[in-house]
Amino acid sequence: MLQVNYIRQNRELVLERLAVKNFAEAGLVDEVLLLDDERKRIQNESDNTQAKINSASKEIGNLMKSGNKEGAEKLKMEVATLKLAVEPLKEKASDIEKVLRDKLVLLPNLPASTVPKGKTPEDNEVVREGGEKPALTTEAVPHWELTNKYKLIDFELGTKITGSGFPVYTGKGARLQRALVQYFLDYNTAAGYLEYLPPFMVNADSAYGTGQLPDKEGQMYHVTEDGFYMIPTAEVPVTNVYRDTILKEDELPIKMTAYSPCFRREAGSYGKDVRGLNRLHQFEKVEIIQIVHPEKSYEVIEEMVAHIERLLQSLELPYRILRLCGGDMGFTSALTYDFEVYSAAQARWLEVSSVSNFESFQTNRLKCRYRDKDGKTQLTHSLNGSSLALPRIVASMLENNQGANGIVLPKILQPYFGTDMITL
Known part of the structure; x- marks a missing residue:
């Protein structure tokens, strides 16, 4: 605010x-x-x-x-x-x-001076690209066919149990999810992030504190009888750990990471761009959050971008980093970088992470402050990033690494999964 x-x-x-x-x-x-x-x-x-x-x-x-x-x-x-x-x-x-x-609360956060002008995703700036796009054979298929062939995900069963956008991961598909979550958490904690396992529902004060209310009220699942909201990301409960808190200056920065399922009502339209894992109502994600001194937040966002870039490099995926234009940014953000990975079988880029600096927009709502050397209380700055969202990582990993004998997993992931390939 x-x-x-x-x-x-x-x-x-x-x-x-x-x-x-x-x-x-x-x-x-x-x-x-x-x-x-x-x-x-x-x-x-x-x-x-x-x-x-x-x-x-x-x-x-x-x-x-x-x-x-x-x-x-x-x-x-x-x-x-x-x-x-x-x-x-x-x-x-x-x-x-x-x-x-x-x-x-109806006024959005102000974009930083480095945010490019523009109205649509086409106006976003490509900061840099990395990795190599694979050359697939003509027999290559998109991930929704691969998950069916290797019995990794049952989309129809999810529709039967709940509805469209709620996939059921089975066998090696469930194991792959668990392996990715564990690797992402290990990677983040090794970098100094403290792990949390937060509630997956929050009250209205928490949703208001991080800016989901009133801006995104219609996009969250609401448990009306209790007044709780299913979280759209672990950012919401974890950032609220420091709501109504006055920190000591030497306690900054605070680095937190968490796994959570994420629930979002706005699954979007129908068509090839939202098939399979491309857009879901429920998915898994690992998040990183920092609460920092206001003079450090723009230095920290670059550190977080580098952290996530190294994570994507370790997964051996072709990627690019975008600086979002003003019209494509979120309500609460002052500066956002998006990460996209290339999905070879779909021949398109898929967003897998957003890293944002909120400056004091969230912390003003949260009343998250620190006491400076003169004894005065000042607002902290907050930042968060996906590290990483699983569905599109899985989609691109399966599509890019498919071959005649199976799907080869990145070397870094093989010890977590227990083998080097997914086979029939």
Whole structure:
């Protein structure tokens, strides 16, 4: 959430940066400022009235001590009138504060100065590419045929049990999922990330804290009777570990990693681009999160990008890194890099990770702060990245490594899986 004081002091810059994100409701900026003006006016009136009450109450005591009961009684009547006047002011200030907050949460985070202008994914910048695209034979098939051939995933059974977008992993397919999760967690913890196993449902305060509410309310599964939300990513519960927390400066950075299933209602349209594992309602992912000193967050995001790039290199997958344009960025992000792997049998790039710097947008909602050397509390910055999302990693791994005798697994994964190939 943006801070009102920052908006007031940098109104033109805020409007300029919102335009980079193609935000269509820029008028909210001035609405917020006008509401804040009204809030301050009412608050000043309330404070002045309360000051008069306090002063008069003190004077009543002095009059009583001096024996001037008549003067004291007269002043008591004035205090009673002032008290009747101050309560509606307090209520009005509270009401305006709520409206102001409701307006403020509709403003997205401001994109960093390095974010390119643009409206669609076609406007994203390719930062770099790595790995080699495999040359497949004419007999090569997409992953949904491979998973059926090798009995790795049963999509129809998932539809029977739950619905479309909920695959059932069986046999070696289930083992491959487990191997990838274990490898990703080992890789992250070796880099200093502390592992968590969080709840897979969160309350509304947690979803609000990381920006899923109110922006993505319709995209989450909601357990209405209890008010819980199924998590769209481990970022939500893990970042909330430090909600309403004041950290010591020397505790930063905080590095966390977690595995979780992810639940998303917006599975998208039908067609070849969403077949198989390309887009699901439920999938598995390993996440990395950092809470850092605000002066370090742009250094840290580059470190996180390098960390995930090395992970993809170890999986021997062709990849590319994109810097997202303003129109393709998320609501809460100030800067986002996407990682895509090349799926040879589909001849297309598949997104497998997003790494984002949220600056203080999340931590302002979370009230996650640190105490600086002068004893003042300051907002931290938060960042997160997928390390990695499994479905499209599996899709590209199966397609790129298929051969006449089976599917060859990356060397780094073979000890986790227990063999070097998936065969019939």
